[in-house]
């Protein structure tokens with residue numbers, strides 16, 4: 320019994336070893352898209368180092384682009400209609416799996432393209448091998464990424480539009496409140512508080528415009544550039560571009576597979592919006608201090624201190640500031656990925672997705688947070704220091720014909736003397752002005768107050784209530800028409 324059993328075990332072990340060896344050798348030939356030329360399977364360190372997981376969020380775009388590609392192949396008689404139908408049916412199943420989150424990725428999937436082809440083969444068999452006819456992963460990754468970014472850019476513009484709408488609504492509520500505008504963080508001029516809020520609305524409108532103009536440059540199909548030099552197979556890139564809804568098609572296959580300036584631009588659009596949000600965050604932080612006390616945020620959007628019972632912290636605004644640094648870092652990483660790369664495609668470019676997706680996710684979350692903050696904030700700015708009226712007084716003198724430089728000098732001297740005695744313009748008596756020239760009279764100081772300051776300062780785009788109302792009107796037209804103001 321003993322020896323026989325050993326023999327059985329031996330045989331069994333031999334069979335297992337043979338089976339596993341076959342599987343191991345077959346593993347890479349079966350699951351990579353490039354096994355034929357290799358006599359050794361990939362080392363596990365290489366595999367773990369090179370595999371892309373970031374691109375998994377491109378799954379549905381990869382399937383849709385593959386559908387357009389295979390239809391184009393049939394349209395150009397490169398594959399028969401019957402095979403096209405088989406492949407389309409399989410891709411349809413994949414799309415369903417993707418949409419219902421049932422698509423299972425394997426450790427052996429090198430990237431999203433390999434995963435799709437592997438799964439397709441599992442479903443429809445060898446005909447799946449025809450899908451990659453006349454294309455390369457170099458143009459495929461680009462088409463996936465562009466479809467993804469077109470969708471994301473449109474989502475970001477929608478979010479920016481909502482944020483602008485909220486600023487406009489808050490501006491309308493606060494237009495009669497008077498606040499200082501600051502330069503060097505020192506009070507400078509009196510303005511309607513809404514002028515501050517609208518400053519942000521205009522920044523976010525430019526961010527929105529920037530995403531829209533990027534959409535024009537994203538809207539160019541790269542499919543058909545292949546590995547970088549085209550193909551002999553008689554494909555029609557315009558046909559697949561049309562089916563995917565692209566406005567234009569690439570002109571140069573090398574430039575196409577080599578270039579990621581659309582990625583840099585997207586990351587710049589994100590960074591610039593994040594910079595604006597970080598400035599808004601800083602303002603909210605400043606305004607929520609006891610010293611300023613210009614804003615009250617609802618409890619649900621603030622946090623407490625684990626030690627100090629009285630604290631109510633504007634953490635969301637602080638994180639807007641903090642997260643901006645990551646977005647700038649991601650932009651710099653994307654730019655430096657491309658520096659000095661020889662033409663055309665290089666694997667370095669796979670890394671772009673890590674930074675790009677992270678920064679876009681940051682913007683998406685930050686826009687959501689800022690919308691919540693602005694929509695629910697109560698604004699109660701403090702009136703400015705009365706000395707802020709100095710420029711209004713000087714401009715009254717200019718209106719009488721005094722050169723601005725002399726008016727500036729005279730009002731400056733008056734400010735100096737008032738400061739020494741801790742007085743302001745309203746405390747000036749007619750006798751106080753005797754030492755001044757005739758150009759600055761007691762009459763000039765009549766009705767010099769915050770309300771007249773705003774009323775008299777009617778310059779276009781300035782801080783008067785009329786200007787704020789005009790801006791609200793301009794922004795409402797933009798919001799209603801969905802185009803530039």
Ligand code: ARG
Nearest residue numbers: 371374430456457460668669
């Ligand atoms: N995973 C690659 C990327 O994200 C796709 C192209 C790979 N091409 C190649 N020949 N390895 O950029």
